[in-house]
Amino acid sequence: MAGIYVHIPFCKRKCVYCGFFSVASSRWREAYWDALCAEIESRRDELAGTPVATLYFGGGTPSLCSPAELERIVAQLRRCYRWTDEVEFTLEANPEQLTADYLAALKSLGLNRLSIGVQSFDDEILRLLNRTHTAAQAREAVERAAQAGFDNLSIDLIYDIAYRTAGQWRTEVRTALALPIRHLSAYSLTVEENTLLARRVREGAAYLPDESDTARDFDILTEETAAAGFEQYEISNFAKEGAVSRHNAAYWTGEPYLGFGAAAHSYKAPVRRWNVADLKKYVEGGRPSPLPSQGWYESEVLTSEEQLEELVMLRLRTRAGLPLAEVEERFGHARRQALEARLRRVNPENYVLADRVLRLTHAGVLVADAVIAELMD
Numbered sequence: 001m002a003g004i005y006v007h008i009p010f011c012k013r014k015c016v017y018c019g020f021f022s023v024a025s026s027r028w029r030e031a032y033w034d035a036l037c038a039e040i041e042s043r044r045d046e047l048a049g050t051p052v053a054t055l056y057f058g059g060g061t062p063s064l065c066s067p068a069e070l071e072r073i074v075a076q077l078r079r080c081y082r083w084t085d086e087v088e089f090t091l092e093a094n095p096e097q098l099t100a101d102y103l104a105a106l107k108s109l110g111l112n113r114l115s116i117g118v119q120s121f122d123d124e125i126l127r128l129l130n131r132t133h134t135a136a137q138a139r140e141a142v143e144r145a146a147q148a149g150f151d152n153l154s155i156d157l158i159y160d161i162a163y164r165t166a167g168q169w170r171t172e173v174r175t176a177l178a179l180p181i182r183h184l185s186a187y188s189l190t191v192e193e194n195t196l197l198a199r200r201v202r203e204g205a206a207y208l209p210d211e212s213d214t215a216r217d218f219d220i221l222t223e224e225t226a227a228a229g230f231e232q233y234e235i236s237n238f239a240k241e242g243a244v245s246r247h248n249a250a251y252w253t254g255e256p257y258l259g260f261g262a263a264a265h266s267y268k269a270p271v272r273r274w275n276v277a278d279l280k281k282y283v284e285g286g287r288p289s290p291l292p293s294q295g296w297y298e299s300e301v302l303t304s305e306e307q308l309e310e311l312v313m314l315r316l317r318t319r320a321g322l323p324l325a326e327v328e329e330r331f332g333h334a335r336r337q338a339l340e341a342r343l344r345r346v347n348p349e350n351y352v353l354a355d356r357v358l359r360l361t362h363a364g365v366l367v368a369d370a371v372i373a374e375l376m377d
């Protein structure tokens with residue numbers, strides 16, 4: 001099975017923390033759809049008939065697309081690739097765009113999962129983040145989506161925000177879990193380079209919480225989601241039974257995926273490819289039969305060491321963990337032994353090794369990057 005990702009790089013305005021490739025302008029918008037359809041066509045043989053099991057429109061703000069724009073892209077994807085009958089079809093949406101008419105149009109296009117960018121249920125925090133919606137709009141959007149027949153709804157929240165107390169964060173998580181959602185993604189606020197937030201931090205106009213606040217928020221998140229019947233199946237992702245994001249799960253297990261659009265990444269072992277994060281270059285280069293020399297994408301062949309590193313990094317983020325038998329099968333006995341030897345460097349409070357499967361503990365999740373670095377050094 002394979003997955004497809006389509007990047008929609010347009011936003012109404014930039015959120016202060018946003019490090020994704022997106023622009024608050026529609027200058028290249030019309031040309032972008034042409035280039036996107038051309039890219040989809042030009043790569044139609046890359047999956048060699050493997051059926052597409054998941055389709056994900058991310059961004060940017062895909063819900064800024066009109067139904068006609070989405071329909072054009074979906075028709076092109078249907079024409080060029082074979083989909084499974086049970087395809088998981090997700091669109092990232094901002095709350096203020098989810099009107100009843102828009103939701104009905106999404107349904108008729110075959111969408112069956114929405115990932116709604118809520119981020120917070122506190123209007124003051126939303127304002128600080130430069131979001132374009134209110135908390136009430138977010139709640140109403142989720143309710144409306146459920147009424148429109150979407151039974152696989154996810155929302156995104158951000159934690160680890162300075163100024164917010166433990167009590168406020170707990171209330172926010174409970175507000176989220178009281179909505180008709182079956183999936184929750186929650187990310188710690190990070191300061192990405194070249195963002196407004198990074199500038200504000202540099203200028204002393206914004207500050208970040210310390211590590212104990214991160215741990216406090218994470219504890220609240222895991223307590224409340226567990227109490228509501230959500231399983232933490234990945235560091236940042238929580239799902240009710242049967243609602244694990246199949247698209248994301250496929251990334252973590254190394255399934256092939258094609259990414260279309262500016263800045264989109266693709267992977268089919270051992271090759272990783274990424275399109276240029278520049279609308280002008282993408283639009284001018286993404287014509288049928290583009291040549292790599294046109295400079296609108298790059299690719300690399302991962303060495304076996306890099307593939308192992310990727311496997312360790314991705315699997316340790318998941319509840320399923322890293323089976324040592326898989327390491328041995330794919331990378332050989334010596335590599336598996338070396339990995340186990342390096343495990344001695346890791347604080348035993350941060351991992352469990354049971355039935356030959358390595359997993360991070362709750363404490364280990366908070367220092368996941370450091371543990372992975374210790375294992376891969």
Ligand code: SF4
Nearest residue numbers: 011014015018059060
């Ligand atoms: S809506 Fe999403 S992609 Fe757009 S600026 Fe905000 S965080 Fe970035």
